[in-house]
Amino acid sequence: MSSRMDSIWSKLDRKATAIAEFTIRQYRTRISTWAVMIAGILALSMLVLFYIDGLNTEFEAIDNDGDSIDHDSDGYPTGQEIIEGTDPFSAQSFPVGVTPDPASKWINEDDFDWDAIEANDMSQGYDDDGDCRTRTTSSQRDQNDNNIECDVYMDWNIYTQEHTIYSDGGVDEDPDENLYGQEAQHRAFVLGIGKFGIVYMLGIMLPLFLATGLIREEMSSGTMHYMLAKPIARGEVLLYRMIGYIGVTWPYIMSICLVLCLITGFAGPGESIFRWSDIGIWMSISLSAMLVSLVYGTIFCGFGILWKNGVILALLLGVWELGMAFVAIASGGDSPIKFFSVIGWGLTLVDSATMIFWPDNNTLIEVGLWGGGQSVTSWFSGEERFVSLPAAEALSTFSGSTSGLSLAPWASAVTASLVLIIQAAMSWFIGQIVFKSKEID
Amino acid sequence: MIPDLTQEGKAETKEWKPDLTAPVVMFDRVSKSYGRINALSGVSIGISGGVTGILGLNGAGKSTMFKLMMGKLKASSGAVRLFGTDPWKNPAPYSRIGFVPEHEKLHDWMTAFDFIVTFGRLHGMTRDEASKEAARVLDFVSLTDVMHKKIGQFSKGMRQRVKIAHALVNDPELIILDEPLQGCDPLARTTIMNVIKELGRMGRTVLVSSHILHEIERITEQIVILHRGRVLALGNSHAIREMLDQHPHKILLECDKARNLAKSVMDINEVTGMSFVNENQLLIETRHLGAVHSRLPKVIVDGKHTVKGIDNPDDDLQSILVYLTGGFL
Secondary structure (H helix, E strand, C coil), rough: CCCHHHHHHHHHHHHHHHHHHHHHHHHHHHHHHHHHHHHHHHHHHHHHHHHHHHHHHHCCCCCCCCCCCCCCCCCCCCCHHHHHHHCCCCCCCCCCCCCCCHHHHHHCCCCCCCCCCCCEEEEEEECCCCCCCCCHHHHHHCCCCCCCCCCCCEEECCCCCCCEEEEEECCCCCCCCCHHEEEEEEHHHHHHHHHHHHHHHHHHHHHHCCCCCCHHHHHHHHCHHHHHCCCCHHHHHHHHHHHHHHHHHHHHHHHHHHHHHHHHHHHCCCCCCCCCCHHHHHHHHHHHHHHHHHHHHHHHHHHHCCCCCCHHHHHHHHHHHHHHHHHHHCCCCCCCCHHHHHHHHHHHHHHHHHHHHCCCHHHHHHHHHCCCCCCEEECCCCCECCCCCCCCHHEEEHCCCCCCCCCCCHHHHHHHHHHHHHHEEEEEEHHHHHHCCCCCC | CCCCCCCCCCCCCCCCCCCCCCEEEEEEEEEEEEEEECEEEEEEEECEEEEEEEEECCCCCCCHHHHHHHCCCCEEEEEEEECCCCCCCHHHHHHHEECCCCCCCCCCCEHHHHHHHHHHHCCCHHHHHHHHHHEEEEEEEEHHHHHEHHHCCCHHHHHHHEEEEEEEECCEEEEECCCCCCCCHHHHHHHHHHHHHHHHCCEEEEEEEEHHHHHHHHHEEEEEEEECCCCEEEEEEEHHHHHHCCCCEEEEEEECCCCHHHHHHCCCCEHHHHEEECCEEEEEEEEHHHHHHHHHHHHHCCCCCCEEECCCCCCCHHHHHHHHHCCCC
16 A cells, blocks of 8 residues: 555656646746736835835824913923923913923823733723823813723723723823834735735736636647646646646745845834834735635636636636725725635735734724824714824724634634635636546647 | 655556557547537547558548547547547556647747656656656657757757657657658658658557658558548558559640640550640540550650650549549548
8 A cells, every 4th residue: 555655646746846847947938927026026116115215204293182382481381380280371370490391392292101912991001291190180080980090991892893992081192103103104014015915916916927828828839738648637737737836926925025024124113123023924924925826826727728718707806806805905804705705815814913913903003093082073074083193094904903703813814724725726626627628629 | 655856766656557458549430520510420440550641631530530549639429449548538548658749839948858858757757767768769869969959949850850759758659640741851751751660660559640642651551541530441552552543544744745745645555535734734644554654655755755744643642532532522
């Protein structure tokens, strides 16, 4: 038994390596391969330029609570007068014998003091500038009624999977826009370029140009006759050609992700020299793009076998997948419709990885959207809305707050990967049936 | 179960066994139709050993026949068997078969050597085994000196020989060549013909298709004539030719004055008719081609005529087919 298994295995892998190697060498001689790959690199480089440009823009510091203003023109900013106990609106009342603070000290003076990662119904925050602690009555100091004075209470709704932030007035109300904006912008870029630029665009463009003709071009030019005149089943030919396709596309995807990981990891915001936690995100983006391009590749190659204009079918599927990508991104990950697609599973994989490697991501979004509690009333609907911090909405758009699978992040990452592998296997199985029953002229 | 990545393992053991009692190639009432067009109808032949020429005009069904053998097409009815196995269902018999397709397209970006090594490995050979075999077959078709050049730089005849070499890499028992002489220069033609004859001498079963009778006659005597998807004649080419000798032949003479020549030719008894194509061309009709050919030189010399050329315009497949089908082509 074992010798028979050995002989089959060695026979199979000899043919497999022969065809895979042949396929890779064939790709190398084609201009179209290089054109597609260079176009991909150019497009992604442009996005990186936008990213670098974004890093260089300083987000303007905003005095969210207005206490840097000296209302009574006595030389002391409002914040300082509140701390010192004098009347900020009276020119005669000011702290005697105290040097006036420069106004800039009272901008961004009460940043977020939150360390909760999951923040499930937790009390947060510290009133750095004392404009809550100096209030006279207890009820003024505990506006959110959780019996803790001068804190921020975060409520996690398990059904809507959303945070609601209830703050005592004046706590953490003047965050550092630049600090937050840089971080949120960085994350939004990584997720945006990763999910849309790499998983969707690369994931569908590479197979469209490289896989659709994998069998079809050989069939139309007549060179398939050589391969099919050998003692090898057509299903094997399809499988080994796909291995050759992987041999070209996977290293390409991996190296693009590696380069982007290095650029953004070193250039990105943060105290450490390299953003280590981003590695996991980039790995998930890379894995997702590889699996997605494998599934699309197998499907498109099958379309090519089925019909000589298989690229039309491929484009139609591409449009459907584009719609599904929008649905998956717009819904924040929890729309079940996305699972009727390939890209939906690919994005689920990245969303799950976000929850694993950036566990504070949802908190970061909620905090940014809350923006210190300053709200405006819409003149249109009369609705009250928080003024969010810079890049918070962008991060919110590109992050999936849930995987949509109601599973633990690791479990949903594994599930999404398995589903993609099964999709590829099914596509191969159907493709080889089509190929086997195809008469070749 | 460890993958043989170094490619140095033992050669494969063949699970598939040929049926030694069956003919190498067998067609049993095979029909193939494309919609309403019958490309092949009710063909039954069995071939084992030797070189067989498959003759037929374009569209006679030669390529269809080969594609059925190579598992590219599925027979509409009847059974195709190679070594007793249905090639549409099982590609295993191809380990004993070499196929030279009609298509001229090759992988131009590869060298002849690489091309043959790659496709040799599809027979389950290791890289070393395939390299050894590639060198052998390239020597067999006399391409050793150019084997490391790109196929794209090759002439038509050289490409044809590369295709033949690639088909021989597994030392096949059955070799199928679809129009191997088409478009080749005379030198390549001779080389290819010698290769085919050599394979026949080695005891292999060789199938060669062509639409030119005398080409096939230079390779083999065993021929199958296909016409409109049916087997019209099958057997020794001499026998077929003798049959043809009984039917009216035409001889075209090119001369100075056709009128004067006609007077002398009239003396030959076997001549049954004459016509003037133009002032310099005379067409003779006869039922005994050999007799006329033996007496013609004397008549010309005696009458002091100048004859520039003698041609048998109907000594080709077309006219054989006209005869065999009774004029219905």
